[in-house]
Structures are given as C-alpha cells and as structure tokens.
Amino acid sequence: MKINKPKHDVNPDLAKERLKCNFNIEEVTNIIDGGKDKTVQRKKIEDIALNNGASLDEVPEECLSIKERYENAVRKSCVYGNLVRNEMLEITGIENFESPVLRRTADAFFKDISPFMLHLGMFVPTLIGQCTPEQTAEWLPKALDMQIIGAYAQTELGHGTFIRGLETTATYNPEKEEFVLHSPTITSYKWWAGGLGKTANHCVVMAQLYTQGKCHGTHLFIVKIRDLDTHMPLPGITVGEIGPRMGFSSADNGFLRFDHFRIPRENMLMKHAKVEKDGVYVKSAKHGKLTYGTMVFIRVTLVSEMSFNISKAATIAIRYSAVRRQTELRPNEPEPQILDYPTQQHKLFICIATAHAFQLTSCWLWNTFQAVLADMKKGNVDTLPELHALSSCLKAVSTSDALSHIEQCRFACGGHGYMLSSNLPFIYSFVAATRTYEGDYTVLLLQTARFLVKASEQAEAGKKLTQTVSYLNRTANADRLNWDNTHEGIIKSFQVIAAGKIGQCVKSIRDRTASGMDYEDAWLMTTVQLVGAAEAHCRAVLLNTYWSEMRKITEASSADVKKVMHQLAVLYLMYWALEKTGDLLKYSSVSKKDLDELQRRYEELLAELRPNAVGLVDAFDLRDEILHSSLGSYDGRVYERLIEEAHKSPLNDEPVNQSFHKYTKPLMLGKL
Ligand SMILES: CCCCCCCC/C=C\CCCCCCCCCCCC(=O)SCCNC(=O)CCNC(=O)[C@H](O)C(C)(C)COP(=O)(O)OP(=O)(O)OC[C@H]1O[C@@H](n2cnc3c(N)ncnc32)[C@H](O)[C@@H]1OP(=O)(O)O
C-alpha cells in the first residue's frame, strides 16, 4: 500500500513501533474499507480533495472570529460541494451520495463542521424517502446539483423529543390550493436545524397538518425560505442563527418563525399521505411512523460515524503515546514511552477494538436496514418495529460509548490533549452532540425497551421471536446461567443479563399495576430499570455481532491478521465482561476466581497487543490532512508541531498587545 511519504523524518520511537508490527497493515485497511477495491476508491476520492486545496487554512479555524469561521466554512463547502457533484459522485455513484468516504473526505476541509452538512446529511435523504415520484423528479436533481440548499427543520424551541407535541401548523386552504404555515407561539419557533440560519434557501419542515377542520398529526413540507438570487428571507419568514454552542462552531444552526406563510399544496411531501385538491386527507402508509424515516436512516448511519470518530481519536492518542516518554521507572533508566503503561493500554486498546466493533456492526445494521426497505417496498412493514428498536439502541449506545472513549483518548494525552491543535476537543464536542441529536440517549433506549417488553411477553407466551431478540426464547425461564469462560460463553452471559433485566422490568411493571398503579405510572416508575435493560440488550447485540462478523470477514485473511483481529474482538468481550461484573455476579454463576482469571487474561492480552498498537491505528489509514492533529500525525513530530501551532496564535502577531498600554500599565502605575 502506498503510504503518503512524510515530509520530515519520522520520530525514532514511532519508526521502531512500525518495525515491531507483525501483521499486514494493508490487509486490515482493506477489511475496514470493505475490500481492496473500496480502499482504492477511497484513496482516489481523498486525492481529489487533497489536490484541490483541502486543509489549506492560513489561520487555524479556531483562531478566527465567529463570522470569519462561518464564511471560511462556506467558502470551503462550495469548493468541496463542487468537487462532490463534479468528480466524487462520479466515482461513488450518485446513489451513494451519503457514502462514508465522502463524509470522511469532508474532514480534510473542515476541522469542525460544514454548514452544508445537513443538506447532504438530512435534506437530500428526506427528499429520497418522503417524496412521490413526481416530487422526487422536481426536487432531487436540484438538491443533488446544489441549485437549492436545504435544511431539516423539525425541532422547536419547546419540543425536540416529543414530535407529536410540535406546534408549527400547516393549514390547508382548498380555495387557493395552498398550505399556510404558521408559528403560533414562542415555543413553536423552529430551533437547531443545521445550515438553516444563514446557508439554506429551502428546508423541510415538520408541522401539524390541518385540513377540513381536523388535525392529522405531523407531516413534512418542503419550504423555500429565501430568494434564490438575493438570498433575502421571503416575506412571512423570520430566520437566523441560534448563537454559539459547545461545538458546531463553523456551522449556522438556525431558528425559523412562520407568519402565515403560504406554500403550494404540492409542497407537502406526499409519499405516505396526501391532501387532495379539495382538502380530503388520504393516508397510504401501512405504518404510522413512516414520516420519521429520515431519523431512522441517520441513526443507522451514525454507528459507522462513531467508528470513524473513535478511530481518529485512537490514532492521535496511540501515536502520541508512542512518542511521549514520562516518569523514571527505575533509577538511571530511560523514561518509558507512555504506551508501555498498562493503564494507558487499558484506556486506548479498547478504542481500537470499539472502532472495529462499530464498523462491523454498522455494516450489518445497514444490511438489515436495506432488507427492511425492500420489505416495505413490497408493502410489508412487519420488520420496521425491530429495525426501530435496533437502530435506536445502537445509536444511543454507540454515541455514548464513543463519547467516553474519546474523552479517555484526551485524558491519555495529558495536557497536550486539551489543545485544540490536537483535534481531540473538536472530535469530542462533535460526538457530544450525537448523544443528543437524532434522539436523546435515554429517550431512544426507552423506545427499545418498549419493543423488548413486548418481545419478552411474547416469549413468555411461547411465541417464536425475531432474530435480534430470539435469545429471549432460549433464556426466558433461565434463572442463573452456568458460567462458561469461553468467548461464546461471555456472549451468552450478556444475553442472559439482558433477558434477566427485561424480565425484572416486566415483573416490576406487573407488581406496580397489581398494587393499583395505572400502566403509564408503572412504566414511568420502572424507566430507570428499562433504560438499563435496553442497554444490556444492545451490549448483547454488539458483542454477538462483532464476534460473528469478525469471524466471517477474516475467514480468508492471513494467519497474522486473523490473529490480531481475533485478539481485538476478545479484548472487547473481556473489557465489557469486566465492566459488568456486578451484572455477571447477579445473573450467572461466575465466581471471584473466574473474574480474577478474566482480569489476568485481559492484562495479558493488553501486553500481547502492545507491539501492534501503532500498526493497528496506521491501518485506519487516516491521512494527516484528515486527522488535523499536532499530536497524531504520521511522522510523530509532536513537539515541533505544538510549537508551530503556538506561533499561529493571533496573540503572537505582535510582541506587546495593546491592552498592556490601555489597561495593565495604568493599573501598575495606580492610574486606573
Ligand atoms: C455540499 C457539501 C456538504 C459537505 C457535507 C459533508 C458530507 C456529508 C455526508 C454525509 C453526512 C452524514 C452525517 C449525517 C449527520 C447528521 C447530522 C444530524 C444532525 C441532527 C439532526 C436532528 O437532530 S433532526 C431531529 C431529530 N429528532 C429526533 O430524533 C426526535 C426524537 N423523538 C422521536 O423519534 C419520537 O418522537 C419518539 C420515538 C421519541 C416518540 O414518538 P411518538 O411520541 O410520536 O410516538 P410514540 O412514543 O407514541 O410511539 C408510537 C409507536 O411508534 C413507534 N415509533 C416511534 N418512532 C418510530 C420510528 N421512527 N419508526 C418506527 N416506529 C416508531 C414507537 O416505538 C411506538 O411503538 P409501539 O408499538 O406503540 O410501542
């Protein structure tokens, strides 16, 4: 594999690490990309970006003012958008406009985020999923060609989670064949939509549909909000940016208020329901939640997005840990590389394993999603509830785990990890938002819990369950599992933990209703347990999927690659078994001796993986221009880069800042 040659000598410690690596890095890269041809395609697309000015910021993004950051991000988005439409989509195929490769390449342009991300990320998928064929023909080519730029405006100031509580109204007027969009209250302001504030000229709006005097619940509408020539907001539209946030600093999350704003009838997205010219409401969907389709799609894609973000953080922290030396272990001996500390390995190797676990699970989830779409095309919506339950918990757990692993990577880099130039704070604040957006962590786990409680009751009634919950059929009446210290044994024990927790929830709800509580209150009182049960189910799914997909995908691999991929998966199983010892003690016959043995094996495994650590992150094949990190670049010139970045601080533009003469000196002289 052609590695982009570093311009400088590689740090000697990092160079030695690469010599220690005992597996074929390229083979692992191919596995991560999904095949050799995919690696070639990815590199070709990355080359297009890198040869066309990506990563060329004279002043680092973080040193710019809010306005400058936004303007710079728009400039780069236009260069990038143009490359996407003219060159990159030709390689991926237009149907793969959401390809992870495009997403990954975007990072070569944006350290933070593109104000156009939601255009490709949510606006286009909504058009694809929610339009009739005629509407698709009208809107999609314009959107893909970026003749129109869109946002997804669902959340309001008063409601994000509870979609049915949204207050924006779309009232049909049959005389004019128009909908009137209106924001009746302060809490009905649309709030948060990415790109809505200043960038978008169109948006998809979720609003309560009224026709013939009746409310039919939330539906989607496409709305032009700005003049395409002047970009001025249209009369009846108040639109702006919501203000600085923890991250997303180069984008324009927006607010939007409608004042009796009129749109043609044809602008209701009518794939699943429509309003006839005379105002008659017709529902064609066989499932009530198909208008939520874009959210399911994004939840599915976020699992792979989390894999990518953990792999970036792990690459930075592991390369840095190979370069950094700290603390004398024995007098007069050189200070060890911090990567030699088992505590450091404990923080970091799980990140490599998790990146693989999420990548393989995301491919499996994507295939499941495609199968459900195919079912729905044939009119069968029976598989949707399982997909909703699965995508909800995997979105919740993958974003939450990614966040805590990325924070560990930052801790692992000590003070330098706190520097924006390390890129870890950017990665962290980007991922922090994913735990909330597209469905809050707790809320989504409670969605999964609804499905699990029903499944558990069906298992109790002797019904055969679908694949991801079929373990409930086997474990419904199991009390404590006999501990079996094999890999399959660990996976089974997680299924027993999940089944036990779900069973306990069902019991709590029944006990509470039996003592006179109504079902809603009994459910509410049990929600802390229900969240735990859904998380446990998700862990069982993740462990099982990672293990079985890893075995499948490495079947034809070389012995060394097989070995190291196997070691990572075992590490993942052991890490989580040790994290959940309380649950294991409760739901299996595991003994203190078994757990001590597991801990010993885990520590040995860390040592076994140690020589391959740098090779494993090199296999993620993240070019420096995508990584944007003073600590994580391929050549390991950590200290030189930290100094170079420090010199870029605008505060170093002059030797004395004017504030000295204005304020400090008068203070020193008692003249203030
Ligand atoms: C040009 C250059 C550009 C450069 C760009 C770079 C390239 C980029 C390329 C790609 C980028 C990809 C990255 C994408 C990044 C995306 C960023 C996204 C940003 C964030 C966007 C948002 O956040 S949008 C807003 C999202 N909002 C939410 O998620 C809200 C969460 N709430 C809900 O989903 C629901 O309200 C609820 C599920 C919590 C409850 O719903 P509701 O109250 O209506 O229903 P019930 O509780 O009564 O449930 C009824 C019944 O229905 C079931 N159900 C609920 N939802 C679904 C569903 N979606 N599908 C199927 N079934 C569902 C529910 O479980 C109940 O079932 P029962 O059988 O009755 O139990």
Ligand SMILES: Cc1cc2nc3c(=O)[nH]c(=O)nc-3n(C[C@H](O)[C@H](O)[C@H](O)COP(=O)(O)OP(=O)(O)OC[C@H]3O[C@@H](n4cnc5c(N)ncnc54)[C@H](O)[C@@H]3O)c2cc1C
């Ligand atoms: C960076 C970012 C970008 C975003 N982009 C967009 C966008 O492009 N378009 C868009 O429409 N939206 C967007 N959002 C909004 C996002 O989807 C919502 O913030 C998210 O769905 C959570 O809703 P909320 O803010 O109303 O939180 P709330 O629902 O108010 O949550 C607050 C707390 O209450 C708890 N809670 C709420 N309901 C329940 C319940 N039923 N049971 C138990 N606990 C509950 C939650 O767990 C949480 O702890 C974005 C948000 C962020 C942060």
